[in-house]
Amino acid sequence: MKKYTVINTPVHNIDGIAKITGRAKYTFDITLPRMLHGKILRSSYPHAEILNIDTSKAERLKGVKAVLTGKDTLGLKQGIWRRFKELCDEEILARDKVRYIGEPVATVAAIDEDTAEEALDLIEVEYKPLPGVFEPLEAIKEGAPQLHEQAERNINVTRHIEWGDVDDGFQKADYVREDWFRCSSQAHVCMETHCAVADYTPEGKLTVYTSTQSHYYIKVLLAEILGLRENDVRVISRYTGGGFGSKFELDSAQFCSSLLSMKLCQPVKIVLSREEEFTATKRRTPMFYYVRSGVKKDGTFLAKEARVFTEGGAYTAMGATALYLTGFFQSFPYVWPSYRYDGYRVYTNTAPTSAMRGFGAPQATFCAETQIDLIADELGIDPIEIRRKNAMYPGYEVPGQATIQSCGLDQCLDKIDGWIKSRGELPRHRGIGIAAYGFMSGGIFNWFDTPYAFSSAVIQINIDGKVDLFVGSQDMGQGSNTTMAMICAEELGVKFEDIRLHMGDTENCPVDLGAWGSRETLMQGNAVKMAASKAKQQILEFATAKLSPNIVYDLDIKDGWIHLIARPERGLSYYDVVKEAIRGKEGQPIIARGHYTPHRKGMISPAYSFGVQAVEADVDPETGKITLKNCVTAHDCGQVINPLGVKGQLEGAMAMAAGYGFTEDLPMDEGKILNPNLVDYMLLRATEMPETEVMEVETYEPEGPFGAKEAGEGLTNPTAGALSNAVFHATGISIKNLPITPEKVFNALKEKKKK
Amino acid sequence: MKKKLLHLTVNDEYHELYISPKKLLVEILRDELGLTGTKRGCNTGACGACTVLLDGAAVKSCSILAMQADGAKVTTVEGLADGAELTPLQQSFLDHGAFQCGFCTSGMLMSATAFLQEDRATKDIKEGIQGNICRCTGYNSILRAIKAVAEGKYKEEGR
Numbered sequence: 001m002k003k004y005t006v007i008n009t010p011v012h013n014i015d016g017i018a019k020i021t022g023r024a025k026y027t028f029d030i031t032l033p034r035m036l037h038g039k040i041l042r043s044s045y046p047h048a049e050i051l052n053i054d055t056s057k058a059e060r061l062k063g064v065k066a067v068l069t070g071k072d073t074l075g076l077k078q079g080i081w082r083r084f085k086e087l088c089d090e091e092i093l094a095r096d097k098v099r100y101i102g103e104p105v106a107t108v109a110a111i112d113e114d115t116a117e118e119a120l121d122l123i124e125v126e127y128k129p130l131p132g133v134f135e136p137l138e139a140i141k142e143g144a145p146q147l148h149e150q151a152e153r154n155i156n157v158t159r160h161i162e163w164g165d166v167d168d169g170f171q172k173a174d175y176v177r178e179d180w181f182r183c184s185s186q187a188h189v190c191m192e193t194h195c196a197v198a199d200y201t202p203e204g205k206l207t208v209y210t211s212t213q214s215h216y217y218i219k220v221l222l223a224e225i226l227g228l229r230e231n232d233v234r235v236i237s238r239y240t241g242g243g244f245g246s247k248f249e250l251d252s253a254q255f256c257s258s259l260l261s262m263k264l265c266q267p268v269k270i271v272l273s274r275e276e277e278f279t280a281t282k283r284r285t286p287m288f289y290y291v292r293s294g295v296k297k298d299g300t301f302l303a304k305e306a307r308v309f310t311e312g313g314a315y316t317a318m319g320a321t322a323l324y325l326t327g328f329f330q331s332f333p334y335v336w337p338s339y340r341y342d343g344y345r346v347y348t349n350t351a352p353t354s355a356m357r358g359f360g361a362p363q364a365t366f367c368a369e370t371q372i373d374l375i376a377d378e379l380g381i382d383p384i385e386i387r388r389k390n391a392m393y394p395g396y397e398v399p400g401q402a403t404i405q406s407c408g409l410d411q412c413l414d415k416i417d418g419w420i421k422s423r424g425e426l427p428r429h430r431g432i433g434i435a436a437y438g439f440m441s442g443g444i445f446n447w448f449d450t451p452y453a454f455s456s457a458v459i460q461i462n463i464d465g466k467v468d469l470f471v472g473s474q475d476m477g478q479g480s481n482t483t484m485a486m487i488c489a490e491e492l493g494v495k496f497e498d499i500r501l502h503m504g505d506t507e508n509c510p511v512d513l514g515a516w517g518s519r520e521t522l523m524q525g526n527a528v529k530m531a532a533s534k535a536k537q538q539i540l541e542f543a544t545a546k547l548s549p550n551i552v553y554d555l556d557i558k559d560g561w562i563h564l565i566a567r568p569e570r571g572l573s574y575y576d577v578v579k580e581a582i583r584g585k586e587g588q589p590i591i592a593r594g595h596y597t598p599h600r601k602g603m604i605s606p607a608y609s610f611g612v613q614a615v616e617a618d619v620d621p622e623t624g625k626i627t628l629k630n631c632v633t634a635h636d637c638g639q640v641i642n643p644l645g646v647k648g649q650l651e652g653a654m655a656m657a658a659g660y661g662f663t664e665d666l667p668m669d670e671g672k673i674l675n676p677n678l679v680d681y682m683l684l685r686a687t688e689m690p691e692t693e694v695m696e697v698e699t700y701e702p703e704g705p706f707g708a709k710e711a712g713e714g715l716t717n718p719t720a721g722a723l724s725n726a727v728f729h730a731t732g733i734s735i736k737n738l739p740i741t742p743e744k745v746f747n748a749l750k751e752k753k754k755k
Numbered sequence: 756m757k758k759k760l761l762h763l764t765v766n767d768e769y770h771e772l773y774i775s776p777k778k779l780l781v782e783i784l785r786d787e788l789g790l791t792g793t794k795r796g797c798n799t800g801a802c803g804a805c806t807v808l809l810d811g812a813a814v815k816s817c818s819i820l821a822m823q824a825d826g827a828k829v830t831t832v833e834g835l836a837d838g839a840e841l842t843p844l845q846q847s848f849l850d851h852g853a854f855q856c857g858f859c860t861s862g863m864l865m866s867a868t869a870f871l872q873e874d875r876a877t878k879d880i881k882e883g884i885q886g887n888i889c890r891c892t893g894y895n896s897i898l899r900a901i902k903a904v905a906e907g908k909y910k911e912e913g914r
Contacts, residue, residue, distance in 0.1 A: 012849050019857030020845045022792020022832035026858065029791035189890050191796045191804055191858035241794075241858030242890055274797040477856025477891045644852035648896055652855060655893030678801035678888065686881045686894040 005559045006490040007706055008640050014482045014501060015239070015475065026239045027211045028271060030197045036065055038260050038270040039116035040252055041106040041123050042280055043098035046349035046671030047132035047145060050096055050125065053106060058122035063115035066263050067123065069106045070095030073259065078225045079316055080217065080249050083449040086150060087157065090315040090352070092225070092255045098127070099147050099314035100351050101671050102280030107256035109268045134671050136309040136346035137288060147314060147347040154347040156312045157320045161327045163399035164338025169303025173294030175379060179371050181291065183363035184738040185311070185666040186284035186659070187277075188356055189683060192241020194281055195271040198257035202265055207234045210254050213243040213474050214514020217448065219506045221250040222258055238504040243476035244656070245355035246281055248516050249317060278676035282354035283666060285322045285345075286311040287363045291330070291371055299379055299386040303338045306330045306367075310353070312345045317354035319345050321445065325604075326360030328401060329717070330368055333409055333438035333610055334390040349671045357653065358716035359517060361439060362660060366738060369435035369721030373728055383725070384417045387436050392610070394699075402602040406709065408636030408697035409436065412612040415634035415695045420614060430629070432616045433725025439714025440605030441704065442519025444598045453595035454519075455527040456510035459488065459535045461590040463582055465560070465575040467494060467535075470502045472512025473524035478712045479645040480520040486641055487525050487705050491532035493557025494574060510593075518710035521641065522607055523596050525705035530594030538590050542581040543572055598703075606703040609710040611635040613654075615722040616690075619730045624746030626662050626727065628690035633715065636697040639707035649712040650694050657719030659684050662740045762826050765790065766834030780824050781805045781816035784831060792832040792861045796888070803887030806862035807831050813869035815886070832861035835868065843909030844868060844901070853900035855891030863887050867901045875905055 018024040055067040070093040079088030093104050106123050110116035133139040133147075139154040147154055170176060196210040206228060212218050215235040223230045240247065253270040260268040272281065287310045294303040308326060312319050327341035358365075376386040388410065396404045413436070420432055442454070458470040469488045475481040485499040503509055512524050540555045543562045549555070553564045563571030582589060598606045616630040631654050640646050663682040667674045675681045700707035720738060728734045733748040758773040765788060772787055784790045784807065793816060796802035800818040807816045808830040835842045841849070844867055854860040863884060870883030880901050881894075889897065903909060 013852060013854075015857070016849045016854070017841075019854055019860050020832075020841070020848050020864065021836050022790070022861050024857050025791065026794075028794065028858075029785075189888075191794070191802065191856060191888070191890055193796075240856065242856040244890070274799070274802075477854075477858075479855065648852045648855055648892055651893035651895050652891045653893075656890070677799055678797045679799065683888055683890070684893075685888070686884045686898065687879075689881075689894045689898075692893065692895050 004490055006486050006496050008643060010644050011482065011486060011496050011642065013479060014485050024239045026192055026241050027195045027197060027209045027237065028192050028241065030209050032197060032199060032267040035197065035267040035269055036109040036111060036264065037113045037116050038107055038109045038257050038268045039113070039120050040104045040256050040270065041120045043101060043103040043105055045098055045127050045129050046101050047130040048098050048127040049130060050094060050098065050105065051128055052126040054124040055106065057124070058108060058119040061115065061119050061122060063111040064119045065109045066260055067106060067108050067119065068259055068263060069093060074225065074227050076225050078221055078250060080318060081316060081320055081447045083447050087316040087320060089148060092250065092252055100349055102351055103314065104252045104256065107260060109260040109264060132349035132671055134348050134350055134668065136311045136348060139346045139348050140309065140344065147349065151347055155344055156316055156347050157323055157345040159323050159327055159343040161341040162339065166303045166305055166338040166340040169338040170294040173302045174297040175375065176292065176294045177371060177375050178290065178292040179736060181289040181367040182737045183287040183289065183366060185286045185353065186356060186664050187666060187681060188244040188246035190242030190244060190246060193272045193274060193277040194247065194251045194253045196254040196257045197267055197269040198261040199267040200258070200261040200265055205232050205234070206258055206262065207236065208254060208258060209236045211240045211247060212237045213240065213248040213476050213516055215474060215504060215506050216472060216511050217248055217514055218250060218254060222254060225250065225255065226258060226262065234507045236505045237474060240474060240476035243515060244357045245359065245516060247476065248514050249282065249354065251281060274678060275676045278681065279351060279673050282317050282352050284356035285319055285353035285360065287326065289363065289367045291367050293371060293375060295375060297379065299376065299381045299389050301334055301336050301390045304331060304336045305340045308343045310343065310345045311350060312347050313350045313352035314347065315352040317352045319354055322355060322360035326364045328604055329361035330364040331398070333392045333436055335392060335396060350668060351673065355516060357656060357713050361717045362657060362720060365435060365437050365717040366720040366724065369718065370724045370734060370736060373433070373725045374734060383434055384413055388413050392438070402604050404608055405703060406607065406638055406699040406701040407610055408699040409610040411697040412610060412634035412636055415697065416612045416614050416632065419632050423616065429621055429730055430616065430618050431726040431728065431730030432614055433722045433727070433729055434612060434614045435718035435721035435725065436612045437714055437717035438608045438610045439518060439710050439717060441522040441607040441609065441710035442605055443517040444601055444603065444605060448513065450513065452511040454597045455512045455523040456593065456595045457524065457527040457531040458510055459531040459592045461535055461578055463579055465494065465498060465578045467492060467499050468502060469499050469528065470509050471524055471528060472510045473503060473520045474515040475503065476515055478515060478649060479642060480515060480524065482645060483521055483641050484524060484528050487528045488532045490706065491529045492536050494560055518713040521708050521711065522704045525708060526596035527594040529705040530596065531592045534592035534594065535590050538592065539574070539577055539581055542584060543577050546572060546577065601703070607701045607709040609637050609714045611714065611718065613718040613722045615719065615726045617723060617726040617730065619727055619745060621749060624742035624749065626740065626742070626745065628658060628688065631690050632693045634695040634697055635715070636699050637711035638699055638701035638704050638709040640696060640698065641706065641708050646711045647694055650715050651692050653712065653715035654692060654719055655684050655689060657716045658723065660739065661720035661723040665739050759822060761821055763824060764828045766830060774821055776820065776822050778821045779817055780819050780821045783821040784816060790831050790833050794858055794861055796858065803866060804859050804862040806865040806887065808865055808869055811869070811872065813866045832864055835864060843904050844871065847900040847903045847909050851896050851900035851903065853892065853897040859887060859889045863889060863897055870901065871904060880905065
């Protein structure tokens with residue numbers, strides 16, 4: 001019998017037909033009877049006191065049903081770092097002070113969007129402008145304008161990571177190199193903008209349809225800020241049009257629509273415009289990085305020191321996690337005998353920065369990988385060899401932080417080495433750059449302070465053998481619905497088509513913390529596998545009674561066939577046994593539960609993915625223009641569950657990361673984002689995509705379901721670094737300031753010529 | 756503003772609607788006819804999520820007034836499959852995993868349909884979907900799906 005009958009087979013996405021026939025209903029598509037439309041008035045000042053808000057004219061406009069401001073809220077500050085109250089610093093509807101352009105100050109519900117929009121113009125806000133500060137290196141200076149009372153010199157969070165004797169390491173080093181890097185911001189640009197339909201009824205129950213990565217978080221955060229009991233709030237999110245880290249914190253659409261609906265007892269829908277999406281939702285954290293490395297002549301790493309100042313924007317958001325992870329992944333995926341990291345997250349009068357795919361690691365990897373190539377170049381060592389010499393390996397312990405179990409980094413280096421050699425001599429002005437990376441499979445941290453298991457699943461097996469699988473995970477496009485159904489089918493031994501998946505509704509799905517930090521495959525996957533295993537056990541008890549085998553035999557189910565493992569021809573149909581098992585249970589369907597919470601797995605994550613990426617690019621010496629030619633990735637995500645899904649995740653991450661590397665940016669003038677639309681914000685289009693190739697290196701991760709681990713997020717890490725190295729090898733110039741635009745390349749080339 | 760009469764055939768169904776002349780085609784499709792398969796991602800014609808076929812040509816339905824389509828034939832994503840029978844392109848999207856979150860997919864399918872019907876002789880596949888943004892897939896799975904149909908790997912059964 002084949003080892004697996006479902007896993008690693010190309011199945012169709014479980015939501016696929018709904019999506020390609022236009023039947024998938026996103027929050028954006030939801031209309032309820034008596035539904036009103038809401039809009040949000042946002043601050044046009046980066047820093048100002050609110051002296052007065054006069055809503056009377058807006059209220060008198062025909063068709064307007066309610067106008068609410070911060071005075072109509074409970075006045076609570078909220079945030080996702082619930083264990084640390086001082087980091088819950090955002091009101092969402094500002095009462096006394098605004099701290100960035102785009103901060104909500106009032107919200108309107110009206111009979112249609114046009115009326116609501118018109119009403120916004122009639123709201124009179126009297127501001128007293130305050131001096132603003134926009135760069136972290138300015139904001140930490142003594143005497144800089146202060147955003148929050150409790151944060152002196154605007155320092156929001158600090159982080160320190162250290163192991164080994166760093167000073168001694170530098171003493172012993174033959175070669176020491178230090179560099180400053182600037183990592184830019186990036187917008188998530190989910191195709192479905194943030195939106196919510198809130199429906200509060202006189203029973204005191206609030207139902208919110210919303211586009212989110214974590215219905216559980218939104219339920220809890222909404223209940224808290226609105227003064228409701230947690231389970232009087234129901235959050236429904238069946239289809240989410242992209243997330244990438246932007247949709248697991250409470251947002252203004254969710255909060256304002258709920259507030260308006262509670263006031264009016266009518267459904268209220270708020271959809272953020274694309275411009276609001278750019279200016280007033282969270283974004284990737286810009287970072288100023290200082291990195292110093294000490295190595296031996298032969299390229300052996302000895303000591304590394306990194307310091308980062310991040311542009312926090314006006315509120316903490318998920319930035320505190322990004323600050324930790326960037327520090328941890330700055331050392332990845334290498335063995336650094338000694339390492340010291342100090343991170344400072346600094347408040348600025350700009351839109352808050354937070355989580356985005358890679359969660360601080362793409363910034364770290366860009367700096368680290370760019371610097372490694374510069375070191376290798378100085379020492380005359382091949383880029384593959386310097387990485388191989390220092391690569392993490394199975395069983396390596398990152399002191400005090402993490403234990404690496406499965407690790408296919410070495411095999412990934414082999415594959416990429418082979419590919420580079422196969423390219424032969426490159427034409428002029430072309431280079432291949434590589435970057436190695438790793439990423440976590442879900443975070444261990446519980447700053448949210450949930451008392452629940454991190455992931456849970458419930459299974460019910462019905463009379464016809466159909467399996468109802470209830471999961472808390474959120475599919476935002478990454479394909480977790482398909483993955484969970486595959487894991488369930490494999491473990492239970494039934495067909496993929498036998499699974500009926502239920503998700504995206506806090507009323508009937510168990511708790512899972514949501515789709516962020518690449519956690520679903522491992523964490524929700526383990527919970528599903530446990531539930532399926534327990535359900536299977538119940539079926540096997542009945543089957544054993546029926547087959548009465550010698551006690552030394554074990555039974556299993558594969559592809560709907562219950563059988564003796566040693567004698568697979570001897571068995572029974574799963575479908576027949578289920579019918580009888582349910583009779584035997586006094587007519588109760590077979591029900592089982594599973595859960596997963598990491599214990600004793602270090603500080604970061606239970607498992608890590610690894611990979612190496614090579615980017616081949618042309619650089620036009622006349623214009624500085626970069627053209628991507630090839631992007632090849634060798635990737636270790638443990639056992640592949642869904643091959644089609646993994647490939648899609650890897651290609652998609654690469655496109656986003658390439659955008660981060662050379663086209664996407666959010667330039668600002670005194671806190672105002674200058675390109676808040678899809679014409680001026682340069683995403684990669686189909687015509688700019690290079691050929692992509694993915695080479696899987698399969699390992700077995702003992703902590704993951706069937707040996708699987710992270711696949712969707714880590715690949716956002718290497719591309720910017722690989723690209724900068726490609727430019728370096730093509731031209732001899734190293735750009736340490738993202739994105740690597742033609743202008744920067746052109747100027748650097750001109751500078752080089754002068755010398 | 757005085758309402759005007761719009762004559763529109765959508766997915767082979769004829770409609771007469773009194774509408775405000777400032778309404779966009781996408782608003783009529785979604786809000787009046789309930790065809791929410793057509794999405795809106797930007798309202799500036801940049802993202803292509805609202806792409807539909809207007810007399811066979813791919814157009815961004817957020818960029819034209821509904822009255823400009825008076826008398827025309829519109830096909831939306833809901834008009835592609837014949838009952839449970841998917842078009843070859845839809846089947847190919849499914850087989851190639853050419854979508855993730857799915858929000859751009861309707862527009863992508865419509866642009867690709869127009870490309871396969873009209874422009875394959877003169878344009879590159881990449882150019883065929885250049886006007887559509889997908890933030891999830893990195894486009895290559897979509898390009899593979901369209902290519903498979905263009906190369907005749909999916910028979911045009913019954914359609």
